[in-house]
Amino acid sequence: MRGSEPMRAWADIDLAAIRNNVRALRSLAPTAAFMAVVKADGYGHGMVPCAKAALDAGATWLGTATPEEALALRAAGIGPDRARVLCWLWAPGDPWREGVEAGLDLSVGGRRALDEAIGAARAVGRTARVQLKADTGLGRGGCQPADWPELVAAALAAEADGHIRITGLWSHFACADEPHHPSIAPQLALFRRMTDHAVDRGARPEVRHIANSPATLTLPEAHFDLVRPGIAMYGISPSPEIGTPEDFGLRPAMTLSAALTLVKKVPGGHGVSYGHTYVTPGETTLGLVPLGYGDGVPRHASDSGPVLVSGKRRTVAGRVAMDQFVVDLGGDEPPEGTTAVLFGPGDSGEPTAEDWARAAGTIAYEIVTRVGGRVPRVLHE
Known part of the structure; x- marks a missing residue:
């Protein structure tokens, strides 16, 4: 939910962070x-x-x-x-x-x-x-x-x-x-x-x-x-070898989130998503995140992409599909509609774009740039 409008998924864009990043970069080349x-x-x-x-x-x-x-x-x-x-x-x-x-x-x-x-x-x-x-x-x-x-x-x-x-x-x-x-x-x-x-x-x-x-x-x-x-x-470092955003006074400007559309109990031994590359190790709960590779979530992050749900880091369970993926909630039962944060600045323990880049074997540039047009951008200060 963003303001009074319910949303399936959204990308918060912090314009104040962009302005501050520009000022920080200008100070390096005065x-x-x-x-x-x-x-x-x-x-x-x-x-x-x-x-x-x-x-x-x-x-x-x-x-x-x-x-x-x-x-x-x-x-x-x-x-x-x-x-x-x-x-x-x-x-x-x-x-x-x-x-x-x-x-x-x-x-x-x-x-x-x-x-x-x-x-x-x-x-x-x-x-x-x-x-x-x-x-x-x-x-x-x-x-x-x-x-x-x-x-x-x-x-x-x-x-x-x-x-x-x-x-x-x-x-x-x-x-x-x-x-x-x-x-x-x-x-x-x-x-x-x-x-x-x-x-x-x-x-x-x-x-x-x-x-x-x-x-x-x-x-x-x-x-x-x-x-x-x-x-x-x-607000993203060009490479980990150069340093983190914090090293240069930069702050990531995008936070990508979605609302869980389904939370359900499943037994142990239950296959998850195409190809059953993930099978539940025991009775657990699964959460459905309505974002997929059609929205820019890299399929290469199947079984490895990190997600923050209810203050805990979760991992993509099974393959990322075109419109959705699943996380294993480990028996927790957050209400449907709970926010799942794929990446952001990292202030609240959420993953960063760099975390997703490592999970997908790519660079953070690609993670933010590939977020598709189905995901509304919500501008704020």
């Missing part, structure tokens, strides 16, 4: 601008409210993957006067024109993308804001070092013609979440060389940036002109 990464519906927390909370706390940039996300921010009233928006996953035929008209910063990592940005600028009669992305070792998007001089030269020519403005130079770490990984220093050095090349040829970017969440937390030498935390903004 001379750099702050980009709040709100892609993937704000890592499952709700893109627009999280973006507005981050801006309230001092962010001046927002980061998205797809143009649809970026344009949705503009449609929600977050104009260029309030936040710059960088969008980095542009495909051929995407709404480049709309992006230029909306004043988005368009990430370009190759000639095809640059040509599309130039074409869009010509079509709408407006200068496109372009950020050149360098592949310094991640091997995903971005321009290879061998092709960088050609891309820079073409971008500078387009800038001289008034079609684009080179607003940024950027890249992305491959292993910043692994302290002292041997790839970090070479990537940083290559980023400096590639950005220096562009500047030496005449580029005058507003920002140079490479620092994601782990680099913001642990690599001050990588902060440059802007940092762009993602998962850390939502």
Whole structure:
């Protein structure tokens, strides 16, 4: 039950935690601008409210993957006067024109993308804001070092013609979440060389940036002109090796809960859920939780996912199904409707997203981001 409306399941989103997390992260990079990464519906927390909370706390940039996300921010009233928006996953035929008209910063990592940005600028009669992305070792998007001089030269020519403005130079770490990984220093050095090349040829970017969440937390030498935390903004550590959220003054912003829809006694030797991977060791009670892999609960956490019910840690009993899973209540008989907490900040003994990540053999990013649209987000302070 949330307020006066009964709910089967819900995700509480603590906007005050997000604002405080942004302030804590800004304090680690006091001379750099702050980009709040709100892609993937704000890592499952709700893109627009999280973006507005981050801006309230001092962010001046927002980061998205797809143009649809970026344009949705503009449609929600977050104009260029309030936040710059960088969008980095542009495909051929995407709404480049709309992006230029909306004043988005368009990430370009190759000639095809640059040509599309130039074409869009010509079509709408407006200068496109372009950020050149360098592949310094991640091997995903971005321009290879061998092709960088050609891309820079073409971008500078387009800038001289008034079609684009080179607003940024950027890249992305491959292993910043692994302290002292041997790839970090070479990537940083290559980023400096590639950005220096562009500047030496005449580029005058507003920002140079490479620092994601782990680099913001642990690599001050990588902060440059802007940092762009993602998962850390939502109060989750990028990796246990770096530290806990508490180590950095962060607080998880999402608490995922559901109401038990059924509590029943069963005898010993009773199989539970598909495949009977769990069989009750003796007479007990089972509780039915109305969340499943259709809502983002990882099936890989079958027989291992932790849940807090009536102040006690329980474990998923049997396989997680599409819409539901079962916990063995060990003979306890909480009333139907009792709240089962899958994860949260951990203040009251509930599991955390990191606990679920360990149970499912994945990362906490995936746990929060995969919470599906059937689960309403309840915003609070």
